[in-house]
Amino acid sequence: MLRQFRAVNFQSHERIVIDFEPVTVIVGPSDCGKSSLIRAMGLVALNRPSGDAFVRTGTDFALCRLTTDEHTVIRKRGKNVNTYKLDGQEFKAFGVDTPVPIRDALKLGDINFQWQMDAPFWFSDTGGNVSRRLNEIINLGSIDVTLAAVATALTKSRSAVEFTEKRLTTASQAREELRWVKEFDADLRELEALDSEHAALAAQHADLADLLATLRSSQADEEILRSAAVDGQRVIAAGDQLHQANQSVAALAELLAELKRLDTILKLPVPDDLDAILVIRKEGDELAESARELEATLDQLKASKELECELNSKLAKAREDLASLEQMAPTYEKCGQPLPSSGAPTCTLTSRYRQPGPKLTTSKSKPATSAKSPPW
Numbered sequence: 001m002l003r004q005f006r007a008v009n010f011q012s013h014e015r016i017v018i019d020f021e022p023v024t025v026i027v028g029p030s031d032c033g034k035s036s037l038i039r040a041m042g043l044v045a046l047n048r049p050s051g052d053a054f055v056r057t058g059t060d061f062a063l064c065r066l067t068t069d070e071h072t073v074i075r076k077r078g079k080n081v082n083t084y085k086l087d088g089q090e091f092k093a094f095g096v097d098t099p100v101p102i103r104d105a106l107k108l109g110d111i112n113f114q115w116q117m118d119a120p121f122w123f124s125d126t127g128g129n130v131s132r133r134l135n136e137i138i139n140l141g142s143i144d145v146t147l148a149a150v151a152t153a154l155t156k157s158r159s160a161v162e163f164t165e166k167r168l169t170t171a172s173q174a175r176e177e178l179r180w181v182k183e184f185d186a187d188l189r190e191l192e193a194l195d196s197e198h199a200a201l202a203a204q205h206a207d208l209a210d211l212l213a214t215l216r217s218s219q220a221d222e223e224i225l226r227s228a229a230v231d232g233q234r235v236i237a238a239g240d241q242l243h244q245a246n247q248s249v250a251a252l253a254e255l256l257a258e259l260k261r262l263d264t265i266l267k268l269p270v271p272d273d274l275d276a277i278l279v280i281r282k283e284g285d286e287l288a289e290s291a292r293e294l295e296a297t298l299d300q301l302k303a304s305k306e307l308e309c310e311l312n313s314k315l316a317k318a319r320e321d322l323a324s325l326e327q328m329a330p331t332y333e334k335c336g337q338p339l340p341s342s343g344a345p346t347c348t349l350t351s352r353y354r355q356p357g358p359k360l361t362t363s364k365s366k367p368a369t370s371a372k373s374p375p376w
Contacts, residue, residue, distance in 0.1 A: 004067040009056040010043075011036040035116045040064045044075045045108035047098045052079055071105040111136060228318035235315040238307055245304045252294050262287050 002020045007013050012033045018024070026034050042048050044066045054077075055062045061078025074085040084091040084102055091099045103109075111133060114121050122130050135144065262283065 001069050002066065003069060004065075005037075005041060006065045007037065007040040008063040009059040010040045010062045010064060011054050011056065013037070013040070014056060038113065038115065041066060042113055043077065044073055045098065045102075045106050046110065046113070047075075047094075047096065050096065052077055055079075066106065068106065073102055073106060224321060228322050231311075231314045231318045235311040235318075238304075238311040241304055242308050245301050248297055249301060252297055255290055255294055259287055259291060 004020065005018045007016050013036060016037070018026075018037070026037060028034055036054075039049060039054065041064070043054070044064045052062075061076055061081050063074065063076050065072065065074045071087055076083050076085075082092070084094065084099055086101055086105055091102070122133065125133070134140070265280070
């Protein structure tokens with residue numbers, strides 16, 4: 001409820017205070033300032049009139065204060081000032097409207113003011129406007145607002161339901177069209193399993209291919225080892241032949257010494273005994289035959305020497321190949337174990353496997369001790 005109104009420097013009023021009662025009537029002669037009091041209260045409640053033309057001439061500002069049961073509102077307006085105060089709290093830069101806290105505190109609006117030139121209140125209004133005014137007075141407008149809001153929400157809900165139903169129908173149709181996805185998913189999973197199995201088999205195939213390549217390389221190395229073993233056996237046989245040739249050379253040296261001795265005997269004077277001459281001639285023939293056999297043996301020895309050189313060279317090369325192959329012996333990549341051979345027996349180059357070679361013999365040769373000395 002309004003308790004008091006005070007105006008300072010507002011139009012014709014330098015200073016005026018009005019204490020409100022439950023019913024307050026302002027009376028006075030014309031042009032005494034009755035309407036200006038209504039304008040001053042409108043300045044506080046409605047922020048109207050605008051501008052500063054209502055400021056009393058000769059003053060800088062006008063001040064109006066309205067007091068209710070709970071609040072005090074002060075409106076100050078001039079050329080250099082434009083403020084509101086609500087219980088000491090100041091408001092500035094609020095535009096042309098009344099600040100919301102001021103409106104909530106005073107609870108006054110256009111319906112509470114009847115200006116001098118206005119038509120009689122309600123009597124000139126239409127029935128709809130009167131009804132709207134009554135609704136505002138007894139707060140029935142909130143019912144209309146609520147009903148309008150409900151109608152708007154209902155319309156929106158119906159639109160949302162309709163839109164949702166359309167989406168549901170579209171989704172159902174899409175679901176029907178996508179029924180094949182389940183079967184496709186099962187087929188895809190089966191294909192993925194087959195693809196994994198194929199990848200595993202491909203890895204196994206690659207491992208087997210590597211193992212097969214290693215095996216083939218091992219077989220080639222085995223052939224090299226076999227060839228080296230054969231060459232080794234040949235070298236061993238050649239060594240045996242060389243040993244026998246050395247023995248033959250020793251025997252031939254003895255025969256050569258015997259020949260020299262017989263040559264010395266032949267240079268002696270011829271004896272008169274014919275039998276002795278025949279014996280010497282026979283021995284000379286035998287020595288000549290031995291000399292021819294010696295020459296053949298020497299040729300064979302020369303060939304054996306050449307074969308020995310060749311075989312020694314092959315033996316050295318075979319030993320180098322064998323050493324390198326033993327260092328690169330093939331193994332399984334998985335476990336590191338050596339690969340087995342294809343079943344061919346390995347050749348160990350030791351003396352216990354050496355086979356005696358052919359012996360060099362001198363036919364019809366006799367040891368020097370068996371030669372008969374001449375009778376003289």
